[in-house]
């Protein structure tokens with residue numbers, strides 16, 4: 001397992017900005033799994049991803065809806081935003097039939113660790129730490145992510161978004 005890339009985000013705006021930079025780099029078929037405690041910033045980060053991907057908002061906490069599809073405002077992939085918090089287990093995740101859209105969409109799953117592994121061998125796992133010292137730990141699974149992580153780690157400032 002490679003070392004995670006660690007990025008810090010002092011406030012919600014920075015969390016969104018990081019998400020936006022990632023969203024810029026994502027393409028159809030990508031799976032991003034977000035983990036972290038309640039209020040760690042998973043939805044905030046996903047809002048940034050949506051901005052970078054240029055999909056229709058608003059991106060809100062889908063806790064009671066489980067999954068929402070945000071179509072592209074241009075000709076890019078749609079964003080499928082899943083909140084697995086209320087799912088009973090991998091079988092219920094299966095029932096959502098995410099596989100059907102996985103190849104064509106960008107899929108972001110909050111609380112997906114332990115559930116989403118079966119969906120794809122290529123995924124970006126991001127752990128958001130608690131509410132005091134905010135940081136994001138990004139771990140690539142599969143070789144798709146090398147260039148994405150290099151871009152995120154290497155280009156940390158000076159880009160006006």
Ligand SMILES: Nc1ncnc2c1ncn2[C@@H]1O[C@H](COP(=O)(O)OP(=O)(O)OP(=O)(O)O)[C@@H](O)[C@H]1O
Nearest residue numbers: 009010011012015037038039040041042043044134
């Ligand atoms: N880096 C940050 N610094 C300070 N506040 C933040 C940061 N990131 C997010 N927040 C704030 O924390 C609150 C919770 O964020 P958010 O809803 O994104 O968390 P979450 O991880 O999705 O929560 P849940 O577990 O309920 O899904 C929001 O008010 C958001 O603005």
Ligand SMILES: [Mg+2]
Nearest residue numbers: 042043061110
């Ligand atoms: Mg959330």
